[in-house]
Amino acid sequence: MNQLYYRPLSARSIANKSLTLFALILTIASTLPLAFILAYVIIKGGNNLNFSIFTTLPEPPGDDLSAGGIGNAVLGTFIVTGIAALIAIPIGIGGGVYLAEYSKRGPFCKFIRFGTNVLSCVPSIIAGVFVYGAIVSTRVISGSTFSAIAGGISLSILMIPSVIKTTDEGLKLVSDDLRKGALGVGASKFATIVQITLPSALKPIATGIILGISRAAGETAPLIFTALFSFYWSQGSQSLLEPIASLSVLIYNFALEPYEAQNELALTAALILIAIILGINIMTKIINRLIN
Protein backbone atom coordinates (compact mmCIF):
# COMPACT_ATOMS: atom_id res chain seq x y z
CA MET A 1 0.00 0.00 0.00
CA ASN A 2 1.31 3.40 -0.91
CA GLN A 3 0.65 5.62 2.11
CA LEU A 4 2.56 8.59 0.85
CA TYR A 5 0.12 10.39 -1.35
CA TYR A 6 -1.40 13.81 -1.02
CA ARG A 7 -5.18 13.98 -0.68
CA PRO A 8 -6.21 17.51 -1.64
CA LEU A 9 -9.74 17.09 -0.26
CA SER A 10 -8.87 15.65 3.14
CA ALA A 11 -9.92 17.74 6.12
CA ARG A 12 -6.38 18.74 6.99
CA SER A 13 -5.51 19.84 3.47
CA ILE A 14 -8.62 21.99 3.30
CA ALA A 15 -7.95 23.47 6.75
CA ASN A 16 -4.39 24.16 5.69
CA LYS A 17 -5.42 25.92 2.49
CA SER A 18 -8.14 27.99 4.11
CA LEU A 19 -5.82 29.13 6.89
CA THR A 20 -3.26 30.19 4.29
CA LEU A 21 -5.96 32.16 2.50
CA PHE A 22 -6.97 33.71 5.82
CA ALA A 23 -3.37 34.78 6.50
CA LEU A 24 -3.21 36.31 3.02
CA ILE A 25 -6.39 38.29 3.74
CA LEU A 26 -4.97 39.52 7.07
CA THR A 27 -1.75 40.58 5.35
CA ILE A 28 -3.63 42.51 2.68
CA ALA A 29 -5.82 44.12 5.35
CA SER A 30 -2.79 45.32 7.28
CA THR A 31 -1.01 46.80 4.26
CA LEU A 32 -4.09 48.56 2.89
CA PRO A 33 -4.18 51.43 5.45
CA LEU A 34 -0.71 52.65 4.44
CA ALA A 35 -1.68 52.58 0.77
CA PHE A 36 -4.91 54.47 1.46
CA ILE A 37 -3.23 57.08 3.65
CA LEU A 38 -0.36 57.68 1.24
CA ALA A 39 -2.68 57.87 -1.76
CA TYR A 40 -5.02 60.30 -0.01
CA VAL A 41 -2.29 62.60 1.28
CA ILE A 42 -0.39 62.60 -2.03
CA ILE A 43 -3.46 63.25 -4.20
CA LYS A 44 -5.20 65.78 -1.96
CA GLY A 45 -2.09 67.42 -0.59
CA GLY A 46 -0.41 67.54 -3.97
CA ASN A 47 -3.36 69.51 -5.35
CA ASN A 48 -2.26 72.89 -4.12
CA LEU A 49 1.41 72.12 -3.84
CA ASN A 50 3.48 74.87 -5.41
CA PHE A 51 6.68 76.64 -4.66
CA SER A 52 5.09 79.71 -3.09
CA ILE A 53 3.79 77.84 -0.05
CA PHE A 54 7.39 77.43 1.10
CA THR A 55 7.97 81.17 1.05
CA THR A 56 4.72 82.47 2.50
CA LEU A 57 3.26 82.50 6.00
CA PRO A 58 0.11 80.71 7.14
CA GLU A 59 -2.88 82.97 7.57
CA PRO A 60 -5.11 82.87 10.65
CA PRO A 61 -8.43 81.16 9.97
CA GLY A 62 -11.05 83.53 8.63
CA ASP A 63 -13.29 84.03 5.66
CA ASP A 64 -10.38 84.28 3.23
CA LEU A 65 -10.19 81.75 0.49
CA SER A 66 -6.45 81.39 0.93
CA ALA A 67 -4.73 79.91 3.96
CA GLY A 68 -1.28 81.10 2.99
CA GLY A 69 1.81 78.91 3.09
CA ILE A 70 3.84 76.77 5.44
CA GLY A 71 7.26 78.40 5.11
CA ASN A 72 7.72 79.20 8.79
CA ALA A 73 6.40 75.79 9.84
CA VAL A 74 8.97 73.92 7.71
CA LEU A 75 11.73 76.12 9.13
CA GLY A 76 10.34 75.70 12.66
CA THR A 77 10.25 71.91 12.38
CA PHE A 78 13.93 71.92 11.42
CA ILE A 79 14.84 74.33 14.24
CA VAL A 80 12.95 72.48 16.99
CA THR A 81 14.14 69.06 15.84
CA GLY A 82 17.68 70.44 15.59
CA ILE A 83 17.56 71.71 19.17
CA ALA A 84 16.25 68.31 20.30
CA ALA A 85 19.06 66.53 18.46
CA LEU A 86 21.70 68.84 19.94
CA ILE A 87 20.50 67.92 23.43
CA ALA A 88 19.71 64.25 22.92
CA ILE A 89 22.73 63.08 20.89
CA PRO A 90 25.51 63.91 23.42
CA ILE A 91 23.46 62.69 26.39
CA GLY A 92 22.32 59.57 24.56
CA ILE A 93 25.76 58.62 23.25
CA GLY A 94 27.33 59.28 26.67
CA GLY A 95 24.74 57.12 28.39
CA GLY A 96 25.12 54.38 25.79
CA VAL A 97 28.92 54.42 26.15
CA TYR A 98 28.54 54.14 29.92
CA LEU A 99 26.15 51.17 29.63
CA ALA A 100 28.20 49.31 27.04
CA GLU A 101 31.79 50.11 28.07
CA TYR A 102 31.97 51.10 31.72
CA SER A 103 29.05 49.60 33.59
CA LYS A 104 29.58 46.71 35.91
CA ARG A 105 26.68 44.61 37.05
CA GLY A 106 25.78 46.99 39.83
CA PRO A 107 22.52 48.46 41.05
CA PHE A 108 23.30 51.82 39.40
CA CYS A 109 23.73 50.23 35.98
CA LYS A 110 20.55 48.18 36.44
CA PHE A 111 18.70 51.31 37.43
CA ILE A 112 19.93 53.21 34.36
CA ARG A 113 18.90 50.36 32.06
CA PHE A 114 15.50 50.15 33.72
CA GLY A 115 15.17 53.94 33.60
CA THR A 116 15.97 53.99 29.89
CA ASN A 117 13.25 51.41 29.26
CA VAL A 118 10.75 53.32 31.36
CA LEU A 119 11.66 56.65 29.74
CA SER A 120 11.13 55.15 26.30
CA CYS A 121 7.61 54.18 27.37
CA VAL A 122 6.66 57.55 28.82
CA PRO A 123 3.73 58.79 26.73
CA SER A 124 4.76 61.73 24.56
CA ILE A 125 2.04 63.95 26.01
CA ILE A 126 3.59 63.47 29.46
CA ALA A 127 6.87 64.87 28.15
CA GLY A 128 4.90 67.94 27.11
CA VAL A 129 3.21 68.23 30.51
CA PHE A 130 6.58 67.87 32.24
CA VAL A 131 8.29 70.57 30.18
CA TYR A 132 5.27 72.82 30.66
CA GLY A 133 5.46 72.35 34.42
CA ALA A 134 9.26 72.56 34.69
CA ILE A 135 10.16 75.19 32.09
CA VAL A 136 7.20 76.99 30.52
CA SER A 137 5.21 77.85 33.62
CA THR A 138 8.26 78.62 35.76
CA ARG A 139 9.89 80.85 33.08
CA VAL A 140 13.29 79.35 33.84
CA ILE A 141 14.86 80.17 30.47
CA SER A 142 15.39 83.95 30.70
CA GLY A 143 11.77 84.69 31.43
CA SER A 144 10.29 83.22 28.29
CA THR A 145 7.20 81.03 28.41
CA PHE A 146 6.34 79.05 25.28
CA SER A 147 9.52 78.77 23.23
CA ALA A 148 11.39 76.83 20.58
CA ILE A 149 13.86 75.72 23.24
CA ALA A 150 11.09 74.33 25.48
CA GLY A 151 9.73 72.44 22.46
CA GLY A 152 13.18 71.12 21.64
CA ILE A 153 13.71 69.93 25.22
CA SER A 154 10.42 68.05 25.27
CA LEU A 155 11.27 66.34 21.97
CA SER A 156 14.74 65.48 23.28
CA ILE A 157 13.17 63.60 26.20
CA LEU A 158 11.60 61.29 23.63
CA MET A 159 14.87 60.93 21.68
CA ILE A 160 17.31 60.25 24.54
CA PRO A 161 16.23 56.65 25.31
CA SER A 162 16.33 55.66 21.66
CA VAL A 163 19.83 57.13 21.19
CA ILE A 164 21.03 55.34 24.35
CA LYS A 165 19.61 52.04 23.15
CA THR A 166 21.10 52.28 19.66
CA THR A 167 24.51 53.31 21.04
CA ASP A 168 24.45 50.52 23.62
CA GLU A 169 23.44 47.89 21.08
CA GLY A 170 25.83 49.21 18.43
CA LEU A 171 28.77 49.05 20.84
CA LYS A 172 27.82 45.56 21.97
CA LEU A 173 28.14 44.39 18.35
CA VAL A 174 31.79 45.51 18.25
CA SER A 175 33.97 42.47 18.69
CA ASP A 176 35.68 42.30 22.07
CA ASP A 177 38.99 41.44 20.35
CA LEU A 178 39.22 45.02 19.06
CA ARG A 179 38.75 46.38 22.56
CA LYS A 180 41.31 44.02 24.12
CA GLY A 181 43.75 44.62 21.30
CA ALA A 182 43.61 48.36 21.74
CA LEU A 183 44.00 48.13 25.52
CA GLY A 184 46.80 45.57 25.00
CA VAL A 185 48.97 47.91 22.95
CA GLY A 186 48.63 50.49 25.67
CA ALA A 187 45.77 52.71 24.57
CA SER A 188 43.88 54.30 27.40
CA LYS A 189 40.22 53.48 27.89
CA PHE A 190 39.33 56.90 26.50
CA ALA A 191 41.41 56.38 23.37
CA THR A 192 40.00 52.86 22.93
CA ILE A 193 36.43 54.08 23.03
CA VAL A 194 36.84 57.26 21.00
CA GLN A 195 39.22 55.92 18.36
CA ILE A 196 38.37 52.22 18.13
CA THR A 197 34.96 51.09 19.35
CA LEU A 198 32.81 54.16 18.58
CA PRO A 199 34.10 54.50 14.99
CA SER A 200 33.55 50.81 14.29
CA ALA A 201 29.99 51.03 15.61
CA LEU A 202 29.37 54.28 13.75
CA LYS A 203 26.99 52.86 11.17
CA PRO A 204 24.32 51.33 13.44
CA ILE A 205 24.56 54.30 15.81
CA ALA A 206 24.20 56.87 13.05
CA THR A 207 21.30 54.96 11.51
CA GLY A 208 19.49 54.77 14.82
CA ILE A 209 20.03 58.45 15.54
CA ILE A 210 18.82 59.56 12.12
CA LEU A 211 15.68 57.43 12.41
CA GLY A 212 15.12 58.82 15.91
CA ILE A 213 15.39 62.37 14.57
CA SER A 214 12.94 61.63 11.78
CA ARG A 215 10.48 60.22 14.31
CA ALA A 216 10.85 63.30 16.51
CA ALA A 217 10.14 65.54 13.51
CA GLY A 218 6.64 64.11 13.31
CA GLU A 219 5.79 64.36 17.00
CA THR A 220 2.99 66.74 17.88
CA ALA A 221 1.84 66.04 21.41
CA PRO A 222 4.94 67.39 23.21
CA LEU A 223 4.86 70.60 21.15
CA ILE A 224 1.27 71.80 21.52
CA PHE A 225 1.87 73.41 24.88
CA THR A 226 5.62 73.90 24.84
CA ALA A 227 6.49 75.38 21.44
CA LEU A 228 2.90 76.40 20.74
CA PHE A 229 2.46 77.92 17.26
CA SER A 230 3.30 81.14 15.52
CA PHE A 231 2.05 82.85 12.40
CA TYR A 232 5.34 84.69 11.83
CA TRP A 233 8.85 83.93 10.69
CA SER A 234 11.35 83.23 13.41
CA GLN A 235 14.23 85.63 12.97
CA GLY A 236 17.45 85.93 14.88
CA SER A 237 18.57 84.09 17.99
CA GLN A 238 15.99 85.89 20.14
CA SER A 239 13.24 83.94 18.34
CA LEU A 240 14.42 80.73 20.02
CA LEU A 241 12.82 82.13 23.15
CA GLU A 242 9.50 82.75 21.44
CA PRO A 243 6.70 80.44 20.32
CA ILE A 244 7.56 78.76 17.03
CA ALA A 245 5.55 77.13 14.27
CA SER A 246 6.02 73.49 13.31
CA LEU A 247 4.51 71.34 10.58
CA SER A 248 2.91 68.87 12.96
CA VAL A 249 1.20 71.50 15.13
CA LEU A 250 0.08 73.31 11.97
CA ILE A 251 -1.55 70.11 10.75
CA TYR A 252 -3.28 69.60 14.10
CA ASN A 253 -4.54 73.17 14.37
CA PHE A 254 -5.65 73.57 10.78
CA ALA A 255 -7.23 70.12 10.40
CA LEU A 256 -9.71 70.97 13.16
CA GLU A 257 -10.68 74.34 11.63
CA PRO A 258 -14.07 74.47 9.91
CA TYR A 259 -12.60 76.26 6.88
CA GLU A 260 -11.86 74.47 3.63
CA ALA A 261 -8.71 76.46 2.83
CA GLN A 262 -7.12 75.68 6.22
CA ASN A 263 -7.94 71.99 5.84
CA GLU A 264 -6.28 71.90 2.43
CA LEU A 265 -3.18 73.60 3.80
CA ALA A 266 -3.07 70.96 6.57
CA LEU A 267 -3.11 68.26 3.89
CA THR A 268 -0.28 69.92 1.98
CA ALA A 269 1.70 70.22 5.21
CA ALA A 270 1.03 66.54 5.87
CA LEU A 271 2.42 65.71 2.44
CA ILE A 272 5.59 67.71 3.10
CA LEU A 273 6.01 66.17 6.57
CA ILE A 274 5.55 62.63 5.24
CA ALA A 275 7.93 63.38 2.38
CA ILE A 276 10.60 64.56 4.84
CA ILE A 277 10.17 61.62 7.22
CA LEU A 278 9.77 58.82 4.68
CA GLY A 279 12.52 60.45 2.60
CA ILE A 280 14.94 60.23 5.54
CA ASN A 281 13.85 56.64 6.25
CA ILE A 282 14.29 55.44 2.69
CA MET A 283 17.56 57.35 2.19
CA THR A 284 19.08 55.74 5.30
CA LYS A 285 18.07 52.29 4.06
CA ILE A 286 19.60 52.91 0.62
CA ILE A 287 22.81 54.38 2.02
CA ASN A 288 23.12 51.46 4.43
CA ARG A 289 22.76 49.02 1.57
CA LEU A 290 25.30 50.90 -0.58
CA ILE A 291 27.89 50.89 2.21
CA ASN A 292 27.42 47.16 2.67
Next chain:
Amino acid sequence: MVIIFGIYCLVMTVPNGKESQFLLRSRPPSEKLIDVGFKNLAIATASMVAIVLLSIVAIVFAGALESMGKYGLHFLFTSNWNPVTNEYGAFTAIYGTILTSLASLCIAIPLGVGTAIFITENFIPQIFKNIIGIFIELLAAIPSVVLGLWAIFVMEPFLRPILNSLNHYMGWIPLFSTGASGPGVAPAILILSIMILPIITSIARDSLNQIPSRLREAAYGVGATRWHTIFNVLLPAAVSGIAGGVLLALGRAMGETMAVTMIIGNSTNFNISLLAPGNTIASMIANQFGEADGSQVSSLMYAAFVLMSLSLLVNIIAQWLVKRLSLKY
Protein backbone atom coordinates in the same frame (compact mmCIF):
# COMPACT_ATOMS: atom_id res chain seq x y z
CA MET B 1 81.91 35.22 43.18
CA VAL B 2 82.94 38.64 42.06
CA ILE B 3 83.40 37.40 38.52
CA ILE B 4 80.03 35.69 38.50
CA PHE B 5 78.43 38.82 39.92
CA GLY B 6 80.19 40.89 37.27
CA ILE B 7 78.87 38.65 34.48
CA TYR B 8 75.44 38.77 36.04
CA CYS B 9 75.52 42.53 36.10
CA LEU B 10 76.74 42.61 32.53
CA VAL B 11 73.96 40.29 31.39
CA MET B 12 71.33 42.26 33.25
CA THR B 13 72.52 45.73 32.35
CA VAL B 14 73.17 45.41 28.65
CA PRO B 15 69.66 44.32 27.64
CA ASN B 16 68.27 46.67 30.24
CA GLY B 17 69.75 49.59 28.41
CA LYS B 18 67.98 48.50 25.24
CA GLU B 19 64.75 47.47 26.92
CA SER B 20 64.22 50.73 28.70
CA GLN B 21 62.40 52.12 25.70
CA PHE B 22 59.92 49.22 25.85
CA LEU B 23 59.44 49.30 29.58
CA LEU B 24 56.10 50.13 31.14
CA ARG B 25 55.87 53.85 31.21
CA SER B 26 53.34 55.44 33.44
CA ARG B 27 50.80 57.59 31.68
CA PRO B 28 51.31 61.32 31.71
CA PRO B 29 48.92 63.03 34.12
CA SER B 30 47.07 64.76 31.28
CA GLU B 31 46.15 61.43 29.72
CA LYS B 32 44.99 60.11 33.06
CA LEU B 33 42.94 63.22 33.58
CA ILE B 34 41.22 62.83 30.20
CA ASP B 35 40.57 59.15 30.91
CA VAL B 36 38.98 59.75 34.29
CA GLY B 37 37.16 62.82 33.04
CA PHE B 38 35.65 60.89 30.14
CA LYS B 39 34.47 58.14 32.44
CA ASN B 40 32.84 60.66 34.76
CA LEU B 41 31.27 62.39 31.78
CA ALA B 42 29.75 59.09 30.67
CA ILE B 43 28.45 58.45 34.17
CA ALA B 44 27.05 61.97 34.34
CA THR B 45 25.18 61.64 31.04
CA ALA B 46 23.86 58.24 32.09
CA SER B 47 22.62 59.80 35.31
CA MET B 48 20.73 62.37 33.22
CA VAL B 49 18.29 59.59 32.36
CA ALA B 50 17.60 58.99 36.03
CA ILE B 51 17.37 62.72 36.72
CA VAL B 52 14.95 63.35 33.86
CA LEU B 53 12.81 60.38 34.84
CA LEU B 54 12.68 61.31 38.51
CA SER B 55 11.94 64.94 37.76
CA ILE B 56 9.11 63.95 35.40
CA VAL B 57 7.57 61.93 38.21
CA ALA B 58 8.24 64.72 40.73
CA ILE B 59 6.80 67.55 38.59
CA VAL B 60 3.68 65.61 37.63
CA PHE B 61 3.17 64.40 41.20
CA ALA B 62 3.70 67.86 42.67
CA GLY B 63 1.25 69.33 40.20
CA ALA B 64 -1.30 66.68 41.04
CA LEU B 65 -1.01 67.02 44.83
CA GLU B 66 -3.74 69.64 45.19
CA SER B 67 -6.24 67.57 43.26
CA MET B 68 -5.15 64.38 44.99
CA GLY B 69 -5.81 65.92 48.39
CA LYS B 70 -9.19 67.23 47.28
CA TYR B 71 -10.64 64.21 45.48
CA GLY B 72 -8.47 61.28 46.59
CA LEU B 73 -9.25 57.96 44.97
CA HIS B 74 -12.76 59.22 44.33
CA PHE B 75 -11.26 61.00 41.30
CA LEU B 76 -10.76 57.68 39.55
CA PHE B 77 -14.38 56.55 39.82
CA THR B 78 -16.50 59.64 39.19
CA SER B 79 -17.18 60.88 35.69
CA ASN B 80 -18.08 64.43 36.56
CA TRP B 81 -15.69 66.85 34.80
CA ASN B 82 -16.96 70.37 35.23
CA PRO B 83 -14.55 73.34 35.10
CA VAL B 84 -17.41 75.74 35.91
CA THR B 85 -18.23 74.24 39.28
CA ASN B 86 -14.66 73.00 39.77
CA GLU B 87 -15.71 69.38 40.14
CA TYR B 88 -13.38 66.84 38.60
CA GLY B 89 -13.50 63.09 38.15
CA ALA B 90 -11.59 61.27 35.44
CA PHE B 91 -13.53 58.02 35.16
CA THR B 92 -14.65 58.75 31.56
CA ALA B 93 -11.08 59.35 30.45
CA ILE B 94 -9.61 56.39 32.34
CA TYR B 95 -12.34 54.09 31.04
CA GLY B 96 -11.75 55.48 27.54
CA THR B 97 -8.00 54.90 27.75
CA ILE B 98 -8.38 51.30 28.87
CA LEU B 99 -11.26 50.52 26.51
CA THR B 100 -9.69 52.00 23.37
CA SER B 101 -6.31 50.42 23.97
CA LEU B 102 -7.65 46.94 24.77
CA ALA B 103 -10.15 47.00 21.89
CA SER B 104 -7.49 48.14 19.44
CA LEU B 105 -5.27 45.28 20.64
CA CYS B 106 -8.09 42.83 19.85
CA ILE B 107 -8.11 44.11 16.27
CA ALA B 108 -4.36 44.51 15.83
CA ILE B 109 -3.18 41.18 17.31
CA PRO B 110 -4.80 38.89 14.69
CA LEU B 111 -3.82 41.27 11.88
CA GLY B 112 -0.27 41.73 13.09
CA VAL B 113 0.47 38.11 14.00
CA GLY B 114 -1.26 36.88 10.82
CA THR B 115 0.87 39.20 8.72
CA ALA B 116 4.01 38.18 10.58
CA ILE B 117 3.25 34.50 9.94
CA PHE B 118 2.55 35.21 6.29
CA ILE B 119 5.87 36.97 5.74
CA THR B 120 8.00 34.51 7.69
CA GLU B 121 6.61 31.35 6.06
CA ASN B 122 7.58 30.58 2.48
CA PHE B 123 4.22 31.39 0.88
CA ILE B 124 5.56 34.07 -1.42
CA PRO B 125 8.99 34.91 -2.91
CA GLN B 126 11.47 36.73 -0.69
CA ILE B 127 11.17 39.98 -2.65
CA PHE B 128 7.45 40.30 -1.85
CA LYS B 129 8.11 39.50 1.80
CA ASN B 130 10.65 42.33 1.87
CA ILE B 131 8.21 44.72 0.22
CA ILE B 132 5.49 43.92 2.76
CA GLY B 133 8.04 44.32 5.54
CA ILE B 134 9.04 47.77 4.23
CA PHE B 135 5.34 48.72 3.97
CA ILE B 136 4.85 47.88 7.62
CA GLU B 137 7.94 49.84 8.65
CA LEU B 138 6.80 52.86 6.66
CA LEU B 139 3.38 52.69 8.33
CA ALA B 140 5.22 52.95 11.65
CA ALA B 141 7.01 56.07 10.42
CA ILE B 142 3.85 58.00 9.55
CA PRO B 143 3.28 60.68 12.21
CA SER B 144 0.18 60.18 14.30
CA VAL B 145 -1.13 63.65 13.46
CA VAL B 146 -1.27 62.64 9.79
CA LEU B 147 -3.15 59.48 10.69
CA GLY B 148 -5.57 61.65 12.64
CA LEU B 149 -6.01 63.90 9.62
CA TRP B 150 -6.83 60.90 7.46
CA ALA B 151 -9.20 59.58 10.10
CA ILE B 152 -11.14 62.85 10.17
CA PHE B 153 -11.42 63.38 6.44
CA VAL B 154 -11.63 59.83 5.05
CA MET B 155 -12.14 57.06 7.57
CA GLU B 156 -14.86 58.57 9.73
CA PRO B 157 -17.17 59.71 6.86
CA PHE B 158 -16.68 56.29 5.26
CA LEU B 159 -17.48 54.43 8.48
CA ARG B 160 -20.47 56.51 9.52
CA PRO B 161 -23.16 54.68 7.46
CA ILE B 162 -21.74 51.32 8.59
CA LEU B 163 -21.77 52.35 12.25
CA ASN B 164 -25.26 53.78 11.90
CA SER B 165 -26.60 50.55 10.44
CA LEU B 166 -24.89 48.75 13.32
CA ASN B 167 -26.89 50.97 15.67
CA HIS B 168 -30.05 50.38 13.64
CA TYR B 169 -29.92 46.61 13.71
CA MET B 170 -28.07 45.95 16.97
CA GLY B 171 -29.07 48.99 19.00
CA TRP B 172 -30.34 46.76 21.81
CA ILE B 173 -26.73 46.05 22.72
CA PRO B 174 -25.64 48.91 25.02
CA LEU B 175 -22.34 49.27 23.15
CA PHE B 176 -24.20 50.33 19.99
CA SER B 177 -27.04 52.21 21.66
CA THR B 178 -26.40 55.62 20.07
CA GLY B 179 -26.16 56.74 16.48
CA ALA B 180 -22.82 57.76 14.98
CA SER B 181 -22.86 61.43 14.14
CA GLY B 182 -19.17 62.21 13.73
CA PRO B 183 -16.13 61.67 15.92
CA GLY B 184 -16.50 58.82 18.36
CA VAL B 185 -14.84 55.97 20.22
CA ALA B 186 -15.19 53.39 17.43
CA PRO B 187 -13.17 55.33 14.81
CA ALA B 188 -10.60 56.07 17.53
CA ILE B 189 -10.24 52.35 18.21
CA LEU B 190 -9.72 51.67 14.51
CA ILE B 191 -7.08 54.37 14.05
CA LEU B 192 -5.30 53.13 17.20
CA SER B 193 -5.20 49.61 15.82
CA ILE B 194 -3.63 50.93 12.62
CA MET B 195 -1.02 52.71 14.73
CA ILE B 196 -0.01 49.72 16.84
CA LEU B 197 -0.19 47.20 14.00
CA PRO B 198 3.43 47.84 12.85
CA ILE B 199 4.79 47.30 16.39
CA ILE B 200 3.08 43.93 16.79
CA THR B 201 3.92 42.84 13.24
CA SER B 202 7.61 43.69 13.36
CA ILE B 203 8.22 42.18 16.81
CA ALA B 204 6.22 39.03 15.96
CA ARG B 205 8.16 38.73 12.69
CA ASP B 206 11.49 39.04 14.48
CA SER B 207 10.62 36.44 17.09
CA LEU B 208 9.27 34.01 14.47
CA ASN B 209 12.45 34.47 12.43
CA GLN B 210 14.61 33.62 15.43
CA ILE B 211 13.13 30.16 15.92
CA PRO B 212 15.73 27.55 14.96
CA SER B 213 14.74 25.78 11.74
CA ARG B 214 15.20 22.36 13.34
CA LEU B 215 11.94 22.86 15.29
CA ARG B 216 10.03 23.29 12.04
CA GLU B 217 11.86 20.39 10.37
CA ALA B 218 11.10 18.09 13.28
CA ALA B 219 7.40 18.99 13.17
CA TYR B 220 7.19 18.40 9.42
CA GLY B 221 9.12 15.17 9.91
CA VAL B 222 6.51 13.66 12.21
CA GLY B 223 3.81 14.52 9.69
CA ALA B 224 2.37 17.77 10.94
CA THR B 225 0.83 20.05 8.35
CA ARG B 226 2.10 23.59 7.94
CA TRP B 227 -0.60 25.12 10.14
CA HIS B 228 -0.32 22.40 12.76
CA THR B 229 3.34 23.34 12.93
CA ILE B 230 2.55 27.05 13.17
CA PHE B 231 -0.05 26.69 15.90
CA ASN B 232 1.56 23.94 17.96
CA VAL B 233 5.28 24.55 17.51
CA LEU B 234 6.20 27.94 16.09
CA LEU B 235 3.75 30.21 17.91
CA PRO B 236 4.40 28.64 21.35
CA ALA B 237 8.14 29.00 20.72
CA ALA B 238 7.76 32.66 19.77
CA VAL B 239 5.17 33.52 22.40
CA SER B 240 7.51 35.45 24.69
CA GLY B 241 8.58 37.83 21.96
CA ILE B 242 5.04 38.25 20.69
CA ALA B 243 3.69 38.87 24.19
CA GLY B 244 6.38 41.48 24.77
CA GLY B 245 5.47 43.19 21.51
CA VAL B 246 1.77 43.11 22.37
CA LEU B 247 2.37 44.74 25.75
CA LEU B 248 4.66 47.33 24.17
CA ALA B 249 1.84 48.06 21.74
CA LEU B 250 -0.60 48.31 24.64
CA GLY B 251 1.63 50.89 26.31
CA ARG B 252 1.86 52.83 23.06
CA ALA B 253 -1.90 52.69 22.56
CA MET B 254 -2.59 54.03 26.05
CA GLY B 255 -0.26 56.98 25.62
CA GLU B 256 -1.17 57.76 22.03
CA THR B 257 -2.42 61.31 21.81
CA MET B 258 -2.81 63.13 18.55
CA ALA B 259 -4.73 60.78 16.29
CA VAL B 260 -7.08 59.89 19.13
CA THR B 261 -7.64 63.51 20.15
CA MET B 262 -8.60 64.40 16.60
CA ILE B 263 -11.14 61.61 16.17
CA ILE B 264 -12.54 60.62 19.58
CA GLY B 265 -14.75 63.68 20.08
CA ASN B 266 -13.39 64.75 23.48
CA SER B 267 -16.60 64.43 25.42
CA THR B 268 -16.27 64.37 29.18
CA ASN B 269 -19.72 62.84 29.62
CA PHE B 270 -19.69 59.13 30.22
CA ASN B 271 -21.46 57.07 27.57
CA ILE B 272 -21.30 53.30 27.32
CA SER B 273 -21.88 53.37 23.55
CA LEU B 274 -18.88 52.90 21.27
CA LEU B 275 -20.49 55.10 18.64
CA ALA B 276 -20.76 58.16 20.88
CA PRO B 277 -17.91 60.64 21.45
CA GLY B 278 -15.61 59.72 24.32
CA ASN B 279 -12.29 60.66 25.82
CA THR B 280 -8.93 59.26 26.84
CA ILE B 281 -6.52 60.64 29.43
CA ALA B 282 -4.01 61.68 26.78
CA SER B 283 -6.61 63.33 24.57
CA MET B 284 -8.14 65.13 27.54
CA ILE B 285 -4.73 66.57 28.47
CA ALA B 286 -3.95 67.57 24.89
CA ASN B 287 -7.34 69.21 24.53
CA GLN B 288 -7.65 71.08 27.82
CA PHE B 289 -4.18 71.67 29.23
CA GLY B 290 -3.49 74.75 27.13
CA GLU B 291 -6.51 76.67 28.42
CA ALA B 292 -6.74 75.23 31.90
CA ASP B 293 -5.91 77.08 35.09
CA GLY B 294 -6.08 76.54 38.82
CA SER B 295 -7.48 73.26 40.01
CA GLN B 296 -8.21 72.11 36.45
CA VAL B 297 -4.44 72.04 35.79
CA SER B 298 -3.99 70.06 38.98
CA SER B 299 -6.72 67.60 37.99
CA LEU B 300 -5.15 67.19 34.55
CA MET B 301 -1.81 66.52 36.25
CA TYR B 302 -3.53 63.91 38.42
CA ALA B 303 -4.90 62.30 35.25
CA ALA B 304 -1.40 62.45 33.73
CA PHE B 305 -0.05 60.74 36.84
CA VAL B 306 -2.65 57.97 36.44
CA LEU B 307 -1.67 57.57 32.78
CA MET B 308 2.02 57.42 33.68
CA SER B 309 1.40 54.79 36.36
CA LEU B 310 -0.67 52.72 33.95
CA SER B 311 2.01 52.76 31.26
CA LEU B 312 4.74 52.06 33.80
CA LEU B 313 2.73 49.08 35.08
CA VAL B 314 2.25 47.70 31.56
CA ASN B 315 5.94 48.20 30.83
CA ILE B 316 7.07 46.36 33.96
CA ILE B 317 4.65 43.49 33.31
CA ALA B 318 5.98 43.33 29.74
CA GLN B 319 9.59 42.96 30.87
CA TRP B 320 8.63 40.39 33.49
CA LEU B 321 6.52 38.42 31.02
CA VAL B 322 9.26 38.29 28.40
CA LYS B 323 11.68 36.91 30.99
CA ARG B 324 9.11 34.48 32.35
CA LEU B 325 7.78 33.12 29.08
CA SER B 326 10.99 32.71 27.15
CA LEU B 327 11.23 29.05 26.22
CA LYS B 328 14.60 27.37 26.29
CA TYR B 329 15.04 25.37 23.14
